[in-house]
Amino acid sequence: MAVSRIDQKFAQLKKQGCCALVTFTTAGDPDYDTALNILKALPAAGADIIELGMPFSDPMADGPAIQASSIRALKGGMTSRKILQMVAEFRQTDAKTPIILMGYYNPIYIYGVDKFLEDALKAGVDGLIIVDLPPEEDNELAIPAKAARMGCIHLATPTTDSARLTTILKNASGFLYYVSIAGITGTQEPDIDAVKKAIDMIRGQTDLPIAVGFGIKTPENARAFADFSDAVVVGSAIVNIITDNIDQEGLANPALEARVLDFVKMLKAGVHKAKRSKGEE
Template structure:
């Protein structure tokens, strides 16, 4: 199999001696056209890898901000098919930046697993993060996805001990996403020392890149994580930038896209200032 976009991107980051910036936005938030504009501009702003959330009506692992983003997108008519259309449109302009779809199994199951995997590959998706499918259910989606040529990225947490890690890492590829704190998204950040210790432990079990997320809000926090991990993931704070750009009517304000992109650029500047030790 030829080297994937994710593999090329993390190899390039390693060659540069820095961690990357992974950005999360919800597809279709606050509406399809605005979300497409944000997506198209993320790479130039400094996003190394893009996570695109698949809106779902019951995002149980997410905090209030991402839950609200999902509902905004669904209320604006977003569907899984439109999420794939967003990726296809992005690929017409950018065939380099990796895109990972993140979300829950229900919309994929409803779409049809085989049909979804084919459509995702055709659109230019590189990998999947499906938070409600544990390794014990790999035959549902993970194994078919890997067989089709998509990376299946798994989450590890502070409670994923050394006995559980090999199971979590089975069939995992692209990178491993370390959730640095327990609980829902959007809560406080872990300390730099805790992140360093966790990354070191994970590296003892896998050669995969380790991306660390949950609670990163500032360029300094992103830099602290990127100095010890292969990438820093920013999601909730980015989604909150979208919300901040809404007008009183709940629709996208004139400066929403620029505000989001400026924020991403500040995070990217922080990440690029951090050299890995």
């Protein structure tokens, strides 16, 4: 079996002693072309792994920033098919950077799980994070995804104890996403000591790489979490730059793409400063 892009990326970063920077943007925000341009430029700006949000009408786990970006994308006519088309267009310019789709289950369920997995793999998607599918519902998507060799990233949270973690890890693949706060995206500041403790516990139970996200907003934040995790995820803070650079009709200001990419470069520089030694794990 070929090694997945996700596994390759983490293996390569581990050799270099680096933590991965994972960026989140919503597919189609603020419009298809701008979102695709940003997507194509993200790896050069420092994104090691790309999370692409699948906009949903009812994003229950998201704070105001990502709610607003989802609405913009949907108003602009984003659909599941167009998201996969965007990934396919990205793949024409980049064969190595893993792309993870993040969203809610209903659009995939309506697309048809098997058809979605087939089309997403064909487009070049490497993994899925579906926030309203806990392990109790693994039969819905995680198990078919595993069979189709699609990464199925599971989430652990501050409410996860060791017994619960065993349940979560059962069908987890790619990496484990640690939600650093009990809350929605882009709101509270995570408590770094509590997160570190949780990650120590998780490392005792799995060899999967561990990403930390929800509430990481600045290069300094990113660096602090990069000291002890394998990947840091920044979403709302990037999305906020898009929000700040569109006019009332939702049109992108000419500087939008550069501002997003400059911020990603700063995040990457922050992550690079993390105190890690090569092949430490």
